Amino acid sequence: MAAKRKSNKKTRKKKKQLIPPAFIVGGIFFVMVLLIILAVINIKVKNLEKDIKLEQSKFNYARQIEKDIKAIFYDLEIDKSFAKHELIKENKKILLKYYLKLNKNEVDTLFYNIGNLLKKEKFKISYFSENELSAENEFIKIVFKVSRFKKSANKTNKEMYLKNKNNNHRLSIIIDDCGNNINLAKKLASIPYPITMSVIPFLKYSKETVKIAKQHNKTVFLHLPMQPKTYPNTDPGKGAIFLNTPKSLIEIIIRKDVEDLGFIEGANNHMGSALTENREKMQQVLNALKKYTDTFIDSHTSTKTVAYNVCKSLKMKCGMNRKFIDNVDDKNYIREKLYEVLSLFEKYNTIIIIGHLKENTIQVLKEELPHLQQKGIKITNIKEVLN
Incomplete structure (x- = not known):
């Protein structure tokens, strides 16, 4: 009996040890596959979370741009x-x-x-x-x-001008934002027409740009930074006048702006869509500016600007920009805007336009100003078109 019990125990032990190897291998393989699947799912979940966050950030950014544009419209x-x-x-x-x-x-x-x-x-x-x-x-x-309003009778601006040609028509050109690129400043200064170079103070090449302009007998303006309506989203830069700038500080800022350039013959506003609508601030600015120049051009960055009228009330030499020609940095666009000026001569004998220190703008002026001159338009110094 005892021998039978021992043999039964041995049999049981043997039965416990006889787990098929395939089951063990299969179990390990299953666990590994499961871990890989879980890892893949985890990576996909994380990537999905990143994608969702990225899309959300895109929409948030777009909403902010939308608000900024809405503010400009307003x-x-x-x-x-x-x-x-x-x-x-x-x-x-x-x-x-x-x-x-x-x-x-x-x-x-x-x-x-x-x-x-x-x-x-x-x-x-x-x-x-x-x-x-x-x-x-x-x-x-x-x-x-x-x-927009339709053009009349399929006539181009060139054709309309040639029909009503007037040799008394004078055009003066200001190029803003000078001081940030010395090579473009040299190219602009080399154009053989009396273009005004308006220089922003405290830029890398501001002083050198003024020297180049003087060497080529170009008129030098202070491109005076002023608060835009989109501030603080849009920063007018160092040396700017803001709506909350006190009168005493305005005088100091303008003095430092002029000292940075070393020489100016006039000024026009850089940005300033908010400040040029404020009569009191413009009086303070122009009174301070009169110590250095009697000439100011309203860049007309706001439809509600009072800058030109304040300038006249202070008995200064004043002018008003009639058109920006390079809001789109493309030669065809700039050329089109330049020739749109011809239609303005139906209303004005003298016109001031503004461009910016850009390669395309310089190239178009170099190519087209001789053609405008041939049509009887006098490209003239800014001083000759002021009121």
Whole structure:
């Protein structure tokens, strides 16, 4: 009996030890596969969370840009009924699309302010035509579609001007934002026409730009930074005047701005869509400026500017910008804007226009100013067109 019990125990032990190896291998394989699946799922979940966060950040960024553009519309008093828009997802980017109904002057002023915003947010112009402007950066694409008043009788600005040609028509050109690129400053100064170079103070090449302008007998302006309506989102830079700048500090700031350049023959506002609407502040600014120059040009960055009228009331030599020619940095656009000036001669004998220190602007002026001169327009020094 005892021997049987022992043999039964041995049999049981043997039965316990006889777990099929395939089961063990299969179990290990199953656990490994399960761990891999869980790891893959974990990675996908994390990637999905990243994608969701990225999309959310894109939309938040787009909403902020949308608010900034809305603020510009509000500041320029663009009627809501003439400015519709939509925000949608297009491929991997957020699309902000605007449908505008504006006249030419409103479009020019709007694009000047929009241009500052696009530059700050590192947008690049991707397309333009007479009625459309597109710009995009890494996350957002913005499209402005404009419907304007129709041109009359299919006549180009050139044809209209030639029909009503007047040899007394004078055009003066100011190029803003000088001081940030010495090579472009040299190219601009070499153009054989009396172009005014308006220099922003405290930039890397401000002083050197003034020297180059003087060497080429170009008029030098202080491009005086002033508070825009989009401040603080848009910073006018060092040496700026703000709405809350006290009178005593305005005098100090302007003195330092002039001292930084070393020499000025006049001034015009850099940005300033907010400050140029404030009569009291403009009186303080121009009274301080009179110690250094009697000449001021209202850049006309706001449709409600009082700067020109305040300038006249102070018995200074005053002028008003009639058109920005390079809100879009494209040669065809700039050329078109330059020739749009011809139609303005139906209303004015003397016109001031403003461009910026850009390669395309310089190239168009170099190519087209001789043609304008041949049409009887006198390209003249800024001093000759002031009131």
